[in-house]
Amino acid sequence: MNARLLLLTLLVAAQSARAQATLHTVESNGPRDKRINIVFLSEAYSAADLPNFASHVDTAVTYLFSREPWSQYRSFCNVFRIEIASNQSGADNGIAGGSRDTYFHSGFNTASIPQLLTIGGAGPSRAFTLLNQHVPEYDIPVVIVNDTKYGGSGGSIAVASVHSLSARVVEHEIGHSFAGLADEYDQDYAGFFPSEKPNTTAQTVRSLIRWNAWIDATTPVATPEEPEYDSILGLFEGSMYRTEDWYRPHNNSLMRSLNRPVGNVNREQFLLSIYSRIDPVDSWTPIGPLVEVGDFQRLVFGLASKQSTTASVQTQWYVDEQLVPGATGTTFEIVSDALGNGSHSVRAQTADGTPFVRNDPSQLLRQNVSWSVTLTNQLPATLAAWRAAFGSDTANPARDGYVNLAKYALGTDPAHPIAMSRQPFASFTPGSGTDRYLTLSVPRRTRRSDVGSRVEISDDLATWTSGPGHTVTLEDRDDLLVVRDANPIGIGPNRSMRLRVQAP
Amino acid sequence: MEEVRGVFRRERTPLWQAGMLYCRLVASDGRVVGERTIPAPDHVCFVLDPNVSTEAPVVARLTPDAPVLFQVRFDGIAEAVRLDVHRISTDTRPADSATPIGPLLGSIAIPGK
Numbered sequence: 001m002n003a004r005l006l007l008l009t010l011l012v013a014a015q016s017a018r019a020q021a022t023l024h025t026v027e028s029n030g031p032r033d034k035r036i037n038i039v040f041l042s043e044a045y046s047a048a049d050l051p052n053f054a055s056h057v058d059t060a061v062t063y064l065f066s067r068e069p070w071s072q073y074r075s076f077c078n079v080f081r082i083e084i085a086s087n088q089s090g091a092d093n094g095i096a097g098g099s100r101d102t103y104f105h106s107g108f109n110t111a112s113i114p115q116l117l118t119i120g121g122a123g124p125s126r127a128f129t130l131l132n133q134h135v136p137e138y139d140i141p142v143v144i145v146n147d148t149k150y151g152g153s154g155g156s157i158a159v160a161s162v163h164s165l166s167a168r169v170v171e172h173e174i175g176h177s178f179a180g181l182a183d184e185y186d187q188d189y190a191g192f193f194p195s196e197k198p199n200t201t202a203q204t205v206r207s208l209i210r211w212n213a214w215i216d217a218t219t220p221v222a223t224p225e226e227p228e229y230d231s232i233l234g235l236f237e238g239s240m241y242r243t244e245d246w247y248r249p250h251n252n253s254l255m256r257s258l259n260r261p262v263g264n265v266n267r268e269q270f271l272l273s274i275y276s277r278i279d280p281v282d283s284w285t286p287i288g289p290l291v292e293v294g295d296f297q298r299l300v301f302g303l304a305s306k307q308s309t310t311a312s313v314q315t316q317w318y319v320d321e322q323l324v325p326g327a328t329g330t331t332f333e334i335v336s337d338a339l340g341n342g343s344h345s346v347r348a349q350t351a352d353g354t355p356f357v358r359n360d361p362s363q364l365l366r367q368n369v370s371w372s373v374t375l376t377n378q379l380p381a382t383l384a385a386w387r388a389a390f391g392s393d394t395a396n397p398a399r400d401g402y403v404n405l406a407k408y409a410l411g412t413d414p415a416h417p418i419a420m421s422r423q424p425f426a427s428f429t430p431g432s433g434t435d436r437y438l439t440l441s442v443p444r445r446t447r448r449s450d451v452g453s454r455v456e457i458s459d460d461l462a463t464w465t466s467g468p469g470h471t472v473t474l475e476d477r478d479d480l481l482v483v484r485d486a487n488p489i490g491i492g493p494n495r496s497m498r499l500r501v502q503a504p
Numbered sequence: 505m506e507e508v509r510g511v512f513r514r515e516r517t518p519l520w521q522a523g524m525l526y527c528r529l530v531a532s533d534g535r536v537v538g539e540r541t542i543p544a545p546d547h548v549c550f551v552l553d554p555n556v557s558t559e560a561p562v563v564a565r566l567t568p569d570a571p572v573l574f575q576v577r578f579d580g581i582a583e584a585v586r587l588d589v590h591r592i593s594t595d596t597r598p599a600d601s602a603t604p605i606g607p608l609l610g611s612i613a614i615p616g617k
Contacts, residue, residue, distance in 0.1 A: 155548050
C-alpha cells in the first residue's frame with residue numbers, strides 16, 4: 001500500500017538534508033508492513049568514526065533483545081540503521097565540551113539537565129527526512145549519539161549516547177516513545193502535569209487501579225517501599241515527577257532506574273504496543289473472504305501467524321461458529337460434503353496466550369480470519385444423512401444396479417445413473433515375467449469412516465476372501481482404492497473380484 | 505504534506521492515553537476521513553543518572569524550550585481539507601463524537617485544498 005505522508009511542522013521549518021546517507025538492514029524478519037521496524041540513525045559520527053556505528057547499534061540491539069518482551073518477540077521486529085556522517089564527532093556539551101558541528105545538532109544539558117541529551121534545531125526534521133527516504137514504515141526511531149557522556153531522551157525520536165549504559169537508555173526511552181509509558185520517578189519537578197498512564201495513576205481504590213490484575217490480593221494498597229515488595233506488583237506512592245498522590249506499579253522498574261527489571265505492567269504495555277501495530281496473522285489462504293464451491297472439493301484453509309519463542313501464539317478453527325476439536329494447526333482441511341449445501345462459515349481464531357498480558361480490553365492479542373463458504377451440488381457426508389435423504393440402503397432409484405449403500409461408498413448421486421468414470425473397473429496388473437494379476441480400481445468421492453469397504457476375490461463366486469494371501473492393496477487414497485489379486489491369473493479356475501460395502 | 509511510497513500496514517487499534525496527540529483529517533463536510541494517535545512529542549523524558557547515587561531533585565522544565573516537530577502518516581485521502589490536532593484529555597476514547605477529546609492544539613489546512 002502506498003501512503004501519503006503528512007508532515008506536520010510545528011513552528012520549526014524542515015531543512016533539507018545534504019549529506020549522503022546509507023541504509024543498512026541489521027535484521028530482517030518479515031515484510032515491513034507486518035513487522036515492528038526499529039531504525040537507528042547515526043549522530044555525531046565523523047566520517048572516520050562512522051564505522052563504529054554498526055557495533056554501537058549491535059550493542060543496543062543485543063541488549064534490547066535480551067530483555068522481555070523483546071527476547072520472545074524478536075521475530076516480530078526488523079532492525080535497520082541509517083548511517084550519515086557529521087562534520088565533527090561528539091555532541092554539544094559532551095565529553096569534548098563546547099559546541100560541535102553535527103548533523104542532527106545533538107546536545108547535552110538540555111533544560112540545564114546534564115544528562116538530558118536531545119537533538120535540536122534542524123535535527124528532528126533531518127531525522128524525519130531520512131526516515132521518510134529510507135524506512136518510511138518506521139515504528140521506533142532511535143538516534144545514537146557518538147559521545148561517551150551519559151545521557152538520552154524520549155519524545156518522537158528516542159536519543160541515547162554511546163555511554164556504557166546507552167543500550168539501557170534506549171530501552172527506557174522507547175518505553176515512552178513506543179509504548180506510552182510514564183516515568184516512575186518520584187522526584188518532585190514543578191511544571192510537569194501528571195496524567196493517567198499505563199504505569200501511573202492517582203487511583204487508590206484497588207478495584208479501579210488499571211493494573212489491579214497484577215496485584216496479589218495479599219499485597220497492601222498502597223504498598224510500602226520495602227524490600228519484601230521489591231519484586232512484586234503493587235501501588236507504590238511517587239511517580240511521574242510527584243512524591244505524593246501519584247502511584248506506580250513497581251517499586252523500582254526500568255521506567256525508574258536503569259539496570260532494573262522491566263516490570264510486569266511495563267512489559268505488558270510493550271507487548272500491547274507491538275500488537276496495536278501489527279497483526280498476529282501475516283497472511284492467509286484463500287485470500288478473499290468469499291468461497292464458492294460448485295462441486296465436491298477438499299477445501300483447504302491456511303494461515304501464517306507470527307510466533308513467539310515460547311510458541312504462545314495458537315490457532316483454533318471453527319465451522320459455523322462451532323469449535324472443531326483438535327483443529328489447532330495452521331491449516332484446516334475439510335471435504336465440501338461435510339459442510340453441505342448452503343452458506344457456511346469457516347473461522348480461524350489466532351491468539352497469543354502469553355502470560356505477559358493480563359489486560360487486553362481491545363483484544364489486540366487476538367485475530368479472527370473468516371471465510372463465508374457457499375456450496376452447491378454437495379452430497380450428504382454421513383450414512384445417516386444419506387439414508388435420510390435417499391432412503392434405504394438397498395433402494396436403487398436410478399435403476400442402474402448400484403444400490404444406495406454402494407453409491408454412498410462411492411459417493412455418487414443415487415438419483416442419477418452412475419457415470420462410467422465413477423464406476424469400479426477391472427484391469428490386469430503386470431507382475432514379474434509373464435505374470436498378470438486381476439485388479440479392481442474403485443474411484444470414490446472420499447474415504448468413508450462409517451461404512452466398511454473391502455475388495456474381495458473368489459474363484460467360485462461362492463467363497464469370497466480378502467487380505468494377506470488373497471489380495472494386495474496397491475493404492476488406498478481418499479479418492480481411489482486399487483486392489484489386486486494376490487495370485488496371478490492362470491492358477492486355478494476363473495477368478496472374480498468384487499467390492500463389498502458393509503454398513504454397521 | 506509529502507507523499508512517500510512504502511509498504512504501510514493498516515492501523516489496528518490505536519493507543520489512547522491522556523497526553524497523547526490525536527490527529528484527524530477532516531473533509532469539507534466535516535467528516536473525519538482519517539485519524540491517528542501519537543505519543544506526545546513535546547513531553548521530553550530523561551533518564552536519571554545511575555552514576556549519581558542520590559540524585560537530588562532539581563527544578564527543571566520538562567517541556568521543551570523550543571518548538572517540537574513531529575510527523576504523522578495517513579493513507580492518501582483525497583477528501584481531506586484540514587488536519588486537526590488535539591491533546592487527548594480522556595483515559596479512554598469517548599464512545600460518541602460529542603464528548604470532547606481534549607483541547608485543539610492546531611488546525612492546519614491541507615495545501616491545495
